[in-house]
Amino acid sequence: MDFVTLKVTCDPVLTDVLIAELFEAGFDSFQEFDDGFEGSCEQSRFDEEKVEILFKEFPNVSFTIKEQEKVNWNEEWEKNYNPITVGNRCIVRASFHTPQPNFEYEIIVTPKMSFGTGHHATTYQVLDYQMNLDHAGKKVLDVGTGTGILAIMAAKRRANTIVATDIDDWCIENSEENFALNSVQDVTLIKGEINEVNPSDFDIVIANINKNVLLDQMSDYADRLKSEGQLILSGFYESDIADLESEANKSGLFRIHSTTRDKWAMLALEKRSV
Incomplete structure (x- = not known):
């Protein structure tokens, strides 16, 4: 089973x-x-x-x-999946849907059992924030990449270096498939926890996971961010923002933006000297 x-x-x-x-x-x-x-x-x-x-x-x-x-998750998913739009700039669709070249960003996703099709409010909010965040020439880490959708957006926003991690075999397999569908190359995909990624000078770290994991790994995210780099968090409820922000502050991470959708939240923080 x-x-x-x-x-x-x-x-x-x-x-x-x-x-x-x-x-x-x-x-x-x-x-x-x-x-x-x-x-x-x-x-x-x-x-x-x-x-x-x-x-x-x-x-x-x-x-x-x-x-x-x-099971053949693709077959089951195809029966029920509809494209979604993020604002008026991005569409997330499956390969069997009609192409939509009128959108600035078109992401093709086949999710298998992975989390992150854009339908969930957490993924939606991160995508929306990414479209207004400068990625050009920057180094991005996507922790818990799932379908790879957020790493794909980083590539479409012209990030220079992208590293994506996940602990799940399904997600690794699925991310590779979705990277190919979107002609995204040169992503370093790592199966494992964040400690498999050496502390470095990432400009942007993204973690759309859940509250407990985010709290446990907060210092790990900070260790991998350069000064004035941004940490983008989601996967938690609006009522959890205060707890996450308090823990982030201990690692020199301070809120610069937040959004909510259907009671779920997204939190963007900047690394500052303390």
């Missing part, structure tokens, strides 16, 4: 709360329905005890757990 799907039936008012809790517990793909939602994660990340403890707090919520073997 390769991944676990959790089917949750609940009052719609609880959906955001439960998704946030499950996101923290390792679930990284969600689909909402009128009567609840489904969440998926790799079997190796699934902690059944944590899930049981969580749902004891919500006695009126029911759930079922299903283990599934590796």
Whole structure:
């Protein structure tokens, strides 16, 4: 078995709360329905005890757990996936959709089981911010690259050097495929944690992961940023901004911009001398 799907039936008012809790517990793909939602994660990340403890707090919520073997995710995805637009400048589409050359940025993505098609509010906000951030000639690190979509945007924004990391085999395979679809070359793709990347002088570090990982790795991001470099964070709720900003300040990282969308947040910080 390769991944676990959790089917949750609940009052719609609880959906955001439960998704946030499950996101923290390792679930990284969600689909909402009128009567609840489904969440998926790799079997190796699934902690059944944590899930049981969580749902004891919500006695009126029911759930079922299903283990599934590796499927043709592209085929399943093709049945439901629609292109998305970020502002009026970027479109994220699949290869089977009609090309849209009228957009300034066109990104082609085939996500398999990876997180990051642009549909989720976190990815959307980072893409939107990237389109207004100077990447030209700069060195960019994308931590937890997923589908590679944010690294692809960095390349389209003319970054000079791009390093992308992920701990997941699916994501590494998927990123390579998506880089090829978008004619993005010369990306250094690393399977592993951020400590596989030597401390360096990156101009931009991007991490769209989740709150706990971001808090744990904050000093690692700072160590890899040059002075006045920018750290772009997402994967957390608006209510988490204060905690992340407080931890960032300890490493000389200070907020310069933030956005929210559907209760999810994006935080941009600058590295300063302390």
